[in-house]
Amino acid sequence: MSDMFHLGWFGSFIPTTWTSGWDGTDAADWLNGRFYVDKVRTLERACFDFILFEDSSMVSDTYGGSSEATLKRGGWAPKGDPMALAPILARATERIGISITASTSFYPPWMLARSIATLDHLSRGRVGWNIVTSSEDLAAKNFGMDALPPHDERYARADEYVDLVTRLWDSWDADALVMDRERGVYVDHTKVRPIDFVGKYYRSRGPLNTLRPPQGRPVLTQAGGSPAGRRFASRYADMVMALPKGVPAMKEYRDDIRARAAAEGRDPDSVKVMYVVSPILGETHQHALDRKAQKDAAVRAHPEGQLIGWSGSMEIDFSTFDLDEPLPDDVQTNGHQSTLANFRKWANGRTLREACVAYRTESMELIGTPDEVAAQMGEAMEEVGGDGFLIWNQPHNRRYIGEIADGLVPALQKRGLMRTGYGHEHFRDNLLEF
Numbered sequence: 432m433s434d435m436f437h438l439g440w441f442g443s444f445i446p447t448t449w450t451s452g453w454d455g456t457d458a459a460d461w462l463n464g465r466f467y468v469d470k471v472r473t474l475e476r477a478c479f480d481f482i483l484f485e486d487s488s489m490v491s492d493t494y495g496g497s498s499e500a501t502l503k504r505g506g507w508a509p510k511g512d513p514m515a516l517a518p519i520l521a522r523a524t525e526r527i528g529i530s531i532t533a534s535t536s537f538y539p540p541w542m543l544a545r546s547i548a549t550l551d552h553l554s555r556g557r558v559g560w561n562i563v564t565s566s567e568d569l570a571a572k573n574f575g576m577d578a579l580p581p582h583d584e585r586y587a588r589a590d591e592y593v594d595l596v597t598r599l600w601d602s603w604d605a606d607a608l609v610m611d612r613e614r615g616v617y618v619d620h621t622k623v624r625p626i627d628f629v630g631k632y633y634r635s636r637g638p639l640n641t642l643r644p645p646q647g648r649p650v651l652t653q654a655g656g657s658p659a660g661r662r663f664a665s666r667y668a669d670m671v672m673a674l675p676k677g678v679p680a681m682k683e684y685r686d687d688i689r690a691r692a693a694a695e696g697r698d699p700d701s702v703k704v705m706y707v708v709s710p711i712l713g714e715t716h717q718h719a720l721d722r723k724a725q726k727d728a729a730v731r732a733h734p735e736g737q738l739i740g741w742s743g744s745m746e747i748d749f750s751t752f753d754l755d756e757p758l759p760d761d762v763q764t765n766g767h768q769s770t771l772a773n774f775r776k777w778a779n780g781r782t783l784r785e786a787c788v789a790y791r792t793e794s795m796e797l798i799g800t801p802d803e804v805a806a807q808m809g810e811a812m813e814e815v816g817g818d819g820f821l822i823w824n825q826p827h828n829r830r831y832i833g834e835i836a837d838g839l840v841p842a843l844q845k846r847g848l849m850r851t852g853y854g855h856e857h858f859r860d861n862l863l864e865f
């Protein structure tokens with residue numbers, strides 16, 4: 432029998448789908464948080480390890496040189512701040528991890544260390560920080576910069592940033608709070624120290640002005656695809672999100688991350704690699720295939736949705752290219768480099784129109800009845816070696832969440848592939864349990 436693996440949910444604090452016919456009122460009032468509270472409760476009932484919110488800081492106007500295309504569809508903006516949403520989700524739940532994205536290029540490290548430490552207390556040890564360096568110059572302009580530093584320098588800065596943030600968390604010992612009424616001592620000052628951090632890019636005296644996070648180090652997650660990104664992930668991340676295409680590439684990616692982690696002196700089992708998937712479920716196998724065909728037809732009819740996404744993340748105006756030709760060879764980006772490189776490799780001469788239909792934000796296609804898909808996931812994990820999957824909402828509505836939580840999850844649990852309860856209070860302990 433296959434081993435148990437982890438399941439997380441990967442998504443954004445954005446409107447739900449509003450054109451599927453199964454959307455209710457969520458697309459209108461998603462920003463009041465109610466949909467997300469219901470969602471996280473459902474995922475906790477289904478024993479997901481965590482929910483993770485990606486993030487960005489811009490309204491893209493790359494496609495067609497205007498924000499019209501982005502805003503008209505409502506796919507990338509508006510977007511709420513996951514840092515503000517997290518405490519509401521924490522209050523509504525008991526065990527599920529809540530991981531939020533914050534960019535090392537924009538957040539002052541001391542502020543980030545303090546916000547995450549506070550959230551770790553508010554959630555009683557269930558917070559994760561998804562570390563990104565950001566990749567859009569447009570976002571940099573919102574923070575007073577003309578452009579982001581070059582790709583590899585962003586990772587060099589992030590290296591120092593994470594070092595600084597973890598030192599700030601360590602600037603308070605776990606037993607600093609003594610609350611000795613007789614002696615009149617609330618905090619033992621000998622257990623709180625300045626850090627006097629002086630790096631190439633950052634300086635901070637410290638200490639932090641709040642208690643050490645319950646997890647000590649809240650769960651760190653990352654998604655580096657480039658060599659610099661992989662090195663960074665294997666040095667710091669407890670969980671790496673990945674999008675290699677197909678089982679052999681998934682295995683190669685995991686083996687590489689584990690080897691790099693071992694070279695950094697870490698136990699490879701302390702780094703979990705999780706793959707983005709978006710299962711298409713049906714009542715019968717044919718029903719699932721029909722649903723996939725329907726999805727493909729929708730993209731074929733409106734390929735611009737995909738092109739707008741690529742324009743935003745790669746900062747390349749895809750509206751300027753001929754849809755019936757491949758992406759020209761001379762196109763470059765300072766943004767998600769590995770995304771562009773992977774795109775070229777994967778597109779392999781496809782025209783842009785064909786590429787839009789074929790592209791999937793997922794590592795492998797999973798199509799079938801819940802039990803068939805559970806079996807496919809088990810087989811893939813057996814070949815790859817671990818460590819689990821991130822479900823990416825497609826479509827982003829209650830109907831899809833229900834299909835996963837009440838269809839796929841019970842099928843996984845029946846096969847012994849997924850947990851049926853939480854063994855620990857803290858996110859980190861649950862993630863490292865197997």
Ligand SMILES: Cc1cc2nc3c(=O)[nH]c(=O)nc-3n(C[C@H](O)[C@H](O)[C@H](O)COP(=O)(O)O)c2cc1C
Nearest residue numbers: 485486532563565654655656657660672674768769
């Ligand atoms: C599953 C997944 C989630 C990601 N989430 C974010 C995000 O929330 N914000 C962001 O700016 N970048 C995000 N990225 C981009 C990564 O941080 C990274 O830039 C990308 O994987 C390319 O790798 P590289 O930076 O090593 O070139 C994500 C990537 C993946 C695969």
